[in-house]
Amino acid sequence: MTGGPAEPVRPLRLPETAPAMRLTTFTDYSLRVLMYVAAHPEGRATIGEIAAAYAISENHLTKVVHFLGKEGYLTNLRGRGGGLQLSRPATQINVGEVVKATEGGDVPAECFERESNCCAITADCKLKFALGAAVRAFYDELRRHTLEDVARNRRALTRVLLAPPAAGGYDRSRRRKSASASAKPARP
Secondary structure, three states, rough: OOOOOOOOOOOOOOOOOOOOOOOOOHHHHHHHHHHHHHHOOOOEEOHHHHHHHHHHOOHHHHHHHHHHHHHEEEEEOOOOOOEEEEOOOOHOEEEEHHHHHHHOOOOOOOOHHHOOOOOOHHHOOOOHHHHHHHHHHHHHHHHEEOOOOOOOOHHHHHHOOOHHHHOOOOOOOOOOOOOOOOOOOOOO
């Protein structure tokens, strides 16, 4: 990372009101892990490094990394100089596929679960068609993007994720209340 003086990194300002739809913490952490490894200059990282960069629990990340390994997205390198690396090039890891695997299904409402659906209007309800179309559109959009697409700004990502907090990087201790350390990632 050479060039002129580094610009201070500023966190993205999000709207005051959170959107109604939200990915599970497990999916969020999965995408963060993959982006971190893809952006890392050495192409590999440890769970400890990733946890410190995002200020999240190593225990939670261990579950995420195990799942991503089983799904074929990450490879665990043992021994000195080991860590995690992508199992295939970032251009071959589809964001939509990762989200679908980690979310564990397309169930936006009770009526999509045939075994446990108790809604009285299911047979006559037209909302399920709108929700089904929305879920398809959501995944169609995510399938248009690879890990390479979302981690293409490697220099900016590494400046934020690898910089010590005292060096003017993003203050990782400032986290939203909804993402507190007590939040447990849902398992798919």
